Amino acid sequence: MASQDKNKATWIWYPGDFEIRLHEKMSAKRTARGVAYPAYWQLDRHYSNIKFRYAYELEQEEEITIEAEGVFSLYLDGKDNYRTNRSSITLPAGRHEIMVSVFNDTEMPALYVAGHSIQSDSSWEVTSYQNDWLPAGFWKFDAPENRPSAFRLAVTPQEPVSVMDQEGHPLLDFGKETFGYLRFHNLSGNGSVNVYFGESITEALSPDECVTLDAFEAEEARRLQEDGVFTLEEPKAFRYAWIHADPGVTWEHVSMLYEYVPVQYRSSFDCSDPKLNDIYTMSLYTLHLNTREFFLDGIKRDRWVWSGDAYQAFLMNYYSFFDLDVTRRTLVALRGKDPLAMHLNTIVDYSLYWFISLYDYYLYTGDFTFIRQNYDRAVTLMEFCLNQRNEEGFIEGRPQDWVFVDWADLTNTGAVSTLQILLARSLEAMGAFSDLIGDKKAASTYGRLAAELKEKTMALFWDNERGGLLHHRVDGETKPILTKHANMFAMTYGYLSEVQRSSVIRQVMLNPEVPQIRTPYMRFHELAVLCDSGEHDFVRKEMLSYWGGMMDLGATSFWEEYDPSLADDEHYGMYGMPFGKSLCHAWGAGPIYLIGKYYLGITPASPGYETYRIRPNLGGLQHMQGTVPIGEGQVTVKMDLSSIRVESTNGSGLLTFASSSLPECPDAEVRAMGNNIYEITVEAGKLYRITYEA
């Protein structure tokens, strides 16, 4: 079977163009109250004109069949005036080179060639006629009829849990946040049908203000129905749907087609606190809903691919589905093509997150091939970023740029310290990539730039008295404004000394005088940093109050923003719209990451989890058990106040834990590291049982 798979033909294309074409389509899917709202950045496009090549040697002639998305022509050995477009030809024996040009100005040009020994796959090369023969791109399209342009997510039927009458119109409740296509079964009568969707019941019951809606004519709908079912053309995010039909229009019932990526739930978590378990489960669901063609920001409103949002979704994904397809698609789509006139999503920080995300991808997967595929575009993106350093060497937003940092009352003029930290980390990532690629000179340059920037940032932004990095520096003067953001990132990336770390925790992170963080987006980083400093107990309580707070308000998935001080329906407003807030936002799913990384405590110590660390921490829980995927395999941890069990399937781990008395382990040597810290080396395929004292 393995050898057959190896010889299996796949559709091939210009690398990256599948993602870029799909991204172009998806970025135009957003609607605002039924009206198109395409992304407000430049959308890159697939190359319409490409050419494949493949050199072969055959002992005897062989028949191949050829399929293309687009207009193709095939010729041999450079004889480009003598081409064929027949779907089946016989290749002559001997050494020859096949060339196939494919043109498609609607969908991405793609090719599928199948013969006994000659099959289209990534050993074919492709050019966009820019002196760029590259290994062809491919994915899982391995049959002629399984065409890349027809790629769709999976769907499965769902039924409403209740249908209530509201002012004479049915209000459907699907029980929890969902995404997909509403379906009408056995429509009859003539007239208009209007559907008002709501992530909250209030939204669905507000026809004049709900963010998504749809409408159709029953007569037209019947023409379009299949097997008595009319499915709305565009999917929507909702829990509730309120349906207003003209008198005389009736139907048997309404259901929906849930649309999703069939990911595997490869992580698990179960602990002594049922509420935390629910938070974990709801986080997984929130992330899953946003794990689609790409990692989206939120499923109701933008449905766009935002680099800063994706940065977090990637990390959550490593601690849950470990779905690398959607990760790679997202990274490729975000970067797009050259030239760059604007930053990713128009936001300077979002360009920088892309480098860090790519580095994380390498750390969690060890997949150097993907780094190599994206290296050239990483280099040009970094050139673009470095070009906007000011005289002091700090990166600044240009007038046309958005320096975001966070939804908060921030003044991001001049050189913002957060951007310097992100750029330093990005330069380190580029240094690592260059090193992997084998470009020592580039690696050394990036390394030097990173070191210089870190040093300068610490020198000019650090305020000894206030114990942290100040927010920004304008015209050579650092302003006396203290925010948490740069401090969090500097801690995360290990840019602070022990003294600085402790000062940041005490004087910044836990200081009520410093403006509080309100978005789950930055809470993600904030709470990670607190865990990094051993504040697990505090973070657990924060999770229970913040994410638990949303649940108490009836959330079935986590929100874009949460302010406990708001009353009732005020929670749903944002961007000047009463229901503008997304109630299913990827960045709301942070507990997946916090729990997997800091409670179960699994982190890669070398790329692809060849080695890893296991530092379980109950953080105030009585007991917990759970699993974290580490590439193909997984690590399972079970812990209570007196025992720890660890088991892994791959690589080699280093288990670290605290115990107030000397722990015992019949399965391995326990090494005392001082300060009540103990270590055990964990080999794959063995169960480790430790008795300790919390």
Next chain:
Amino acid sequence: MASQDKNKATWIWYPGDFEIRLHEKMSAKRTARGVAYPAYWQLDRHYSNIKFRYAYELEQEEEITIEAEGVFSLYLDGKDNYRTNRSSITLPAGRHEIMVSVFNDTEMPALYVAGHSIQSDSSWEVTSYQNDWLPAGFWKFDAPENRPSAFRLAVTPQEPVSVMDQEGHPLLDFGKETFGYLRFHNLSGNGSVNVYFGESITEALSPDECVTLDAFEAEEARRLQEDGVFTLEEPKAFRYAWIHADPGVTWEHVSMLYEYVPVQYRSSFDCSDPKLNDIYTMSLYTLHLNTREFFLDGIKRDRWVWSGDAYQAFLMNYYSFFDLDVTRRTLVALRGKDPLAMHLNTIVDYSLYWFISLYDYYLYTGDFTFIRQNYDRAVTLMEFCLNQRNEEGFIEGRPQDWVFVDWADLTNTGAVSTLQILLARSLEAMGAFSDLIGDKKAASTYGRLAAELKEKTMALFWDNERGGLLHHRVDGETKPILTKHANMFAMTYGYLSEVQRSSVIRQVMLNPEVPQIRTPYMRFHELAVLCDSGEHDFVRKEMLSYWGGMMDLGATSFWEEYDPSLADDEHYGMYGMPFGKSLCHAWGAGPIYLIGKYYLGITPASPGYETYRIRPNLGGLQHMQGTVPIGEGQVTVKMDLSSIRVESTNGSGLLTFASSSLPECPDAEVRAMGNNIYEITVEAGKLYRITYEA
């Protein structure tokens, strides 16, 4: 009427994208024996995601209608969550800003807005979301139903002049080279029909080797016919068509739809030599056939837009149709978008011709707006070219580049002198553009670079003994190879001293030892240079023998290449194909330019023909009369051995002529310039009658 036109709404789009989208389509139209043969360079694409804006002030509300190619949404005053896609809305009175986003990933997004006072036109701005608010592009699409994506050239029916039986199959002869869609009237029966096209009769009668062919099934064709006529989907270039049908398939007759740009024939030429008159007429027809969506190289084979070919077509066009639409479309399409990885058409010299063509455009039209629209892309193309200078500062081809110069036995390694001359001229053009734009610093840089390059080229390529510029320089050593090419361009652009010019004419251009030029492409430049040196009599004879030679062989349009030494059907071969040669090639139409510029003698002396020179020269003819367009107007010259008549409609001209006795003119003062040369200032709207002695 004028004010109504001014207020007429037009379709608008992102500037340049109409041309770029059309170019993408046309570049994939070539077929080789029925099989697609798309251009082998990267094809740029239109932006799919754009946004228009327009600020207005209205005293009272106004209803507008909105049409879009693509999905649009309109909102006012930045309220982007509250959009409409209705085709008719009422704009509120007062000061407001309209924004309209349009997304279209198939055809170019375009917008049409019509109200009483608010109309879409070039006063609207558009962005591709790259910090690039630009005046919207537009052309002549001024009705809602007249959509840019539906743009087609004009068509008109043509009938064959004869139908002969050849081996039992009808052979149609349309009398001369033509281009368009073959049509079958009243088809009946079932079976296949194969059509073999030929620019020559031999080609049409060679089903196995003819370059273009077509085929259809009669049954399917009948389904597609309109009013009893089935029209082939793809147009072809041909004079002959040989039709093989299965027994039982019959038709009433076959005609064609000639497809063309309805240009005005604004020039004329009539002289004492009927053969030269015929050459002029056939040149006009050859150019017209190649004047299409863009200036093509040839209509049978490539049907691509080649910059070096277009450079000459532009010049011919200024002396005939003066069609600026096709000129602008061609210049925009050729340049495409950034980034540049390869040269225009992959050819280094073809990038350089683009600058020179753009300069010529300015010189002949005075249209600064177009220069400004293209300036940024000119700057980046020049950067790209300058980046590949060698250590000595000479431009060289990279391994992936094609250095063409000419179809000839040339070795174009190292620094080729022709490229240096073209680069110097391009730098001068950039200097002029920068100066117009008002960027004095850039103008001075380009000017300095041009001067340095010219000086270095003359110093290192000029061979005093051989009296010309040598062909190339490899690894710091100028090779002892003398060709005409660089010398021609250096003369044309005025880079030679009087002594050098005379040496080049004598020792290079008229020296039979120097390899002869065989393509009309370089004959164009060669003969122009000889005219520049007063060799009109020689050039007239060359036209008669070279272009006349093609006519003697039965040409009805002029060819890609002509070698009088070949026998019979060998004339039709090229590129390893027996009928590979194009028999209707734009660069074959050079006599238009030679006659208009050097015999009728009209050239602009300042941009847009505000002033011009008239230097008529009979060049051995007994008499001649003719007209040359000068922008909106024209200059008419009539001359024989003893009289000259000149009349112009615009601007101010300087008539220069030679006379062996003192000429007389009752209409103006005649100024003697010495050496039997006389000048008269010609004002618009007046007839000048001169008596002189040839």
